[in-house]
Amino acid sequence: MTSTHPYSVDVRRLHAFSAVELYALLKLRVDVFVVEQACAYPELDGKDPEALHLRLLINGETAAYARLWRPADAPPRIGRVLVAPDHRGKRLGDAVMQEAIRVCALHFPGEPIALSAQSHLERFYRSLGFTPTSAEYVEDDIPHIDMQRPAGHS
Structure with missing residues (x-):
């Protein structure tokens, strides 16, 4: 079956990445979350070994990413959740979130899905069925809000 999307979806555990693939993924995360956002925080937080790592690939390169x-x-x-700088403006933020919701429903059926959203993205996450579950708070000098999507939300 041929995909109608300009990307392919790759979901795997940390141990399934080659050293080169892992380096590229972690470099992209640091480039976006630490360097671009000028935010010094522990990017390598100990959650990666147990997580599912979802990538949208275009020509073998990570165009968008989310950790579940x-x-x-x-x-x-x-x-x-990120879209690589070279791939912004292609609606990949929506695409990576739709894939992340789909993969969560597959691996954690019948459960709600939570996230900590940067406050300026609240409207975007609301459009995907997430609703606020906290007041705004500051994490790593960036305003955030906790949000959750109910189980079975379509």
Whole structure:
């Protein structure tokens, strides 16, 4: 079957990446979240080994990414959502989130999905069925809001 999307979807655990692939992925995350956002914080936070790493690939290059994991005693979470700078303006933010929701529903059926959104993206996440579950708070000098998408939301 031929995809109608300009990207392919790759979902795997950390141990399934080659050293070169892992280096490129972590470099992209640091470039976006630490360098571009001028935010010094622990990007390598210990959650990667247990997470699912979802990439949208264009010509073998990571164009968009999201990390999916389940904290203890909490709903599954989507985090570290990004679109690579060279691929912005192609609606890949929506695409990576749609794929992340689909993969969460597959791996964590019947469960709500949580995320911590940068506050300026609240409207975007609302358009995907997420609703606020907290007041705004500052994390790593960036305003955030916790949001959740109900189980089975279509």
